[in-house]
Amino acid sequence: MQRPWYQQFWPWFLIVLPLCAVAASLYTFHLASSGADSMVVDDYYKKGRAINQDLSEVKKAEELGLVAELRYRDGQLELHMQGRHNNGEAVRVLFNHPTLAKQDQQLLLTSDAAGVYRERLDRPLIDGQWNLQIEAFDGHWRMQKRISLPISDRLIIRAGS
Numbered sequence: 001m002q003r004p005w006y007q008q009f010w011p012w013f014l015i016v017l018p019l020c021a022v023a024a025s026l027y028t029f030h031l032a033s034s035g036a037d038s039m040v041v042d043d044y045y046k047k048g049r050a051i052n053q054d055l056s057e058v059k060k061a062e063e064l065g066l067v068a069e070l071r072y073r074d075g076q077l078e079l080h081m082q083g084r085h086n087n088g089e090a091v092r093v094l095f096n097h098p099t100l101a102k103q104d105q106q107l108l109l110t111s112d113a114a115g116v117y118r119e120r121l122d123r124p125l126i127d128g129q130w131n132l133q134i135e136a137f138d139g140h141w142r143m144q145k146r147i148s149l150p151i152s153d154r155l156i157i158r159a160g161s
Contacts, residue, residue, distance in 0.1 A: 057140065058143070058159070061142055061143050064141060066082070066083035066141065066159040067159070069155070071154045072155075075120055076118070078116060080117075091117055093109060093133070094132070096132075097126075098130075125149055130148070131144065132145050
């Protein structure tokens with residue numbers, strides 16, 4: 001007597017193959033929908049207009065002849081500012097990683113009596129490429145540059161270059 005179909009190997013083999021493909025596609029869909037890509041901007045038009053407006057702040061820094069000297073060692077950031085800026089004004093420093101948004105850091109620095117801005121970072125910056133932005137607290141000038149960490153000694157950033 002012949003066994004029933006559900007006790008044989010080949011029907012189950014033929015059923016399991018498509019089920020594996022369905023399970024794999026559901027898992028792939030879950031992976032794709034659960035993690036948003038931080039590099040993609042939803043409001044690209046507004047972002048582009050904001051970049052054009054920001055260029056006036058960069059030109060203002062160039063007119064003021066601003067030069068920043070940056071040192072970063074052992075999680076300690078030291079910034080010297082030169083040029084026609086208000087001595088003692090607060091400065092905002094942004095470290096933006098090109099691909100890892102969770103690594104970004106924003107600092108608000110005030111100068112000491114010697115005019116030097118110092119800050120110990122909460123978490124150290126990872127080695128690699130960074131977008132550095134230095135701007136006045138009130139936002140009337142801005143300097144920006146792509147930098148590479150680690151910095152061997154010091155890094156000079158000139159407005160407009």
